[in-house]
Amino acid sequence: MAADPATRYPGLDDGARPLRRPARALPLLLVLLLFVGGCSREELHHAQLFSFGTLVDISLWGASSTQAEHAERIIQEELQTMHRAWHPWLPGPLTETNRRLQTGSWFDCPPELLPLIMQAKRLYELSDGLFNPAIGKLVALWGFHSDVPPQGPPPEPAAIQQLLNQHPGMDDIAIDGKRLRSRNPAVQLDLGAFAKGYAVDRIIGRLERMGIKNAIINAGGDLRAIGRHGKRPWRIGIRNPRGPGVLASVELSGDESVFTSGDYERFYEYEGKRYHHIIDPRTGHPAAGVTSVTVIHDNAAEADAAATALFVAGPDGWYPVARKLGIKYVMLVDDKGGIHMNPAMAERIRFEITDRPEIIYSKPL
Amino acid sequence: MTSSLLTRSDWLLLIASVALLPWLYGSFWGSTGGMGEEVHIMVDGRELPPISLSKDQTLTIQGSIGPSVLEVANHGIRFISSPCQGKQCIHSGWHTHAGEFAACLPNRVALLITGRESRYDTFNY
Numbered sequence: 001m002a003a004d005p006a007t008r009y010p011g012l013d014d015g016a017r018p019l020r021r022p023a024r025a026l027p028l029l030l031v032l033l034l035f036v037g038g039c040s041r042e043e044l045h046h047a048q049l050f051s052f053g054t055l056v057d058i059s060l061w062g063a064s065s066t067q068a069e070h071a072e073r074i075i076q077e078e079l080q081t082m083h084r085a086w087h088p089w090l091p092g093p094l095t096e097t098n099r100r101l102q103t104g105s106w107f108d109c110p111p112e113l114l115p116l117i118m119q120a121k122r123l124y125e126l127s128d129g130l131f132n133p134a135i136g137k138l139v140a141l142w143g144f145h146s147d148v149p150p151q152g153p154p155p156e157p158a159a160i161q162q163l164l165n166q167h168p169g170m171d172d173i174a175i176d177g178k179r180l181r182s183r184n185p186a187v188q189l190d191l192g193a194f195a196k197g198y199a200v201d202r203i204i205g206r207l208e209r210m211g212i213k214n215a216i217i218n219a220g221g222d223l224r225a226i227g228r229h230g231k232r233p234w235r236i237g238i239r240n241p242r243g244p245g246v247l248a249s250v251e252l253s254g255d256e257s258v259f260t261s262g263d264y265e266r267f268y269e270y271e272g273k274r275y276h277h278i279i280d281p282r283t284g285h286p287a288a289g290v291t292s293v294t295v296i297h298d299n300a301a302e303a304d305a306a307a308t309a310l311f312v313a314g315p316d317g318w319y320p321v322a323r324k325l326g327i328k329y330v331m332l333v334d335d336k337g338g339i340h341m342n343p344a345m346a347e348r349i350r351f352e353i354t355d356r357p358e359i360i361y362s363k364p365l
Numbered sequence: 366m367t368s369s370l371l372t373r374s375d376w377l378l379l380i381a382s383v384a385l386l387p388w389l390y391g392s393f394w395g396s397t398g399g400m401g402e403e404v405h406i407m408v409d410g411r412e413l414p415p416i417s418l419s420k421d422q423t424l425t426i427q428g429s430i431g432p433s434v435l436e437v438a439n440h441g442i443r444f445i446s447s448p449c450q451g452k453q454c455i456h457s458g459w460h461t462h463a464g465e466f467a468a469c470l471p472n473r474v475a476l477l478i479t480g481r482e483s484r485y486d487t488f489n490y
Contacts, residue, residue, distance in 0.1 A: 046477070046479075050410065050470070050475065053470070054470065055470065055475050057477070057487055148471075149450055216487050218488070218489075221488065221489055222489065223487060223489060225486075229486055234486045234487075235484065235485050235486050236486065236488070236489050237465075237485035237487075237489070238490070239488055239489065244457075244458035244459050246462065246485070246488075249484075249485060258489045260489050264456070266451075294489065
């Protein structure tokens with residue numbers, strides 16, 4: 001490459017030995033090719049981590065390699081800490097909190113749980129109790145407090161009714177500074193409908209403080225995206241809740257979360273009937289009538305709780321709940337394949353399937 | 366006249382370059398419709414060498430609790446068996462798009478599809 005300018009221009013040579021001279025443009029062409037090949041892809045860093053009981057997929061755009069490695073390490077640490085603190089059945093801060101909630105006495109709340117419990121109480125109120133992380137006993141009764149899916153049979157109706165009669169709710173938990181107490185011994189916390197969103201928010205906060213401006217944190221299909229993919233927005237494919245492939249796509253730029261609650265995430269089949277993990281706190285049974293609910297919202301924890309609450313509310317009840325929760329974009333797929341959306345969501349969603357589904361539009365949110 | 370400006374090798378190179386242009390264009394700017402080209406498989410945090418999606422084959426990957434069997438066909442990949450209880454990895458079906466990922470969590474086997482042009486950056490489900 002350190003060629004003298006005079007020898008770089010063939011026209012300045014005598015041309016006496018044309019056949020034996022190597023092509024002088026070759027090094028330049030190679031360098032050009034390497035440059036073209038290398039420039040377009042280095043901007044995106046992609047990594048995957050097993051943590052939090054799921055696969056966490058990380059995309060960073062425009063970060064340096066050092067920044068990306070540092071970010072991955074921090075994300076791994078954060079996820080491990082939160083997984084341990086919030087696990088509903090492995091012994092740790094949450095199981096200890098649940099043990100003390102049963103006593104009815106005041107106790108010091110583990111500091112890593114207090115902000116979650118406070119936010120969960122607020123979302124419980126706003127959703128009229130449809131998002132209710134106090135029904136841990138019901139979730140356990142259905143067999144979902146285990147790493148392996150239950151095999152059935154479903155619990156006895158009498159056992160479900162007995163828990164329902166005790167009406168465990170987040171409003172039974174009193175908070176006084178750092179102390180907690182439950183007025184209802186049936187209250188047992190299961191933050192499963194909420195913790196993933198909360199974790200994603202925390203990680204995005206850490207990334208922003210590190211100076212990372214463009215990123216997607218996708219925890220097992222639920223995600224928050226900040227910034228953009230270079231000159232274009234981030235593009236998200238929404239998987240078809242029934243069958244393979246992509247149902248729709250949506251573009252995100254700025255700071256938005258996309259969360260979906262579906263009956264296919266955790267379930268078992270018993271005698272030909274499907275029992276999934278989203279329990280309706282009003283009936284004590286898996287919520288009926290819905291296949292999936294997708295919510296776009298700025299905050300991931302709120303999006304996570306809202307997707308669950310709207311799933312429970314069902315095709316006929318989701319609209320007022322979404323309004324109270326301040327959610328602006330909703331898509332609900334009912335158990336007959338009908339797609340319910342508010343008009344603003346319909347403007348953003350692009351269907352990627354050949355047979356356009358039946359769409360039921362709601363009033364504006 | 367021209368031979369004094371460019372050597373014969375230069376001409377050959379120039380012709381070859383022009384002939385290569387369509388391929389280069391397709392290679393760097395062409396659309397693949399967001400379909401995946403390679404799959405990266407990760408076992409318990411270790412990444413295996415990438416595998417092409419254009420060659421049909423069946424792969425057996427030793428995971429944390431046993432073998433996961435993956436089928437590569439029609440430019441896609443799917444789990445066909447895995448030693449997990451829930452079989453969610455198998456239920457998730459075929460994965461064909463760049464940016465798609467799937468996993469058998471109990472066996473700690475994950476896969477990510479990559480391609481030159483991703484129609485989607487990631488997937489929500």
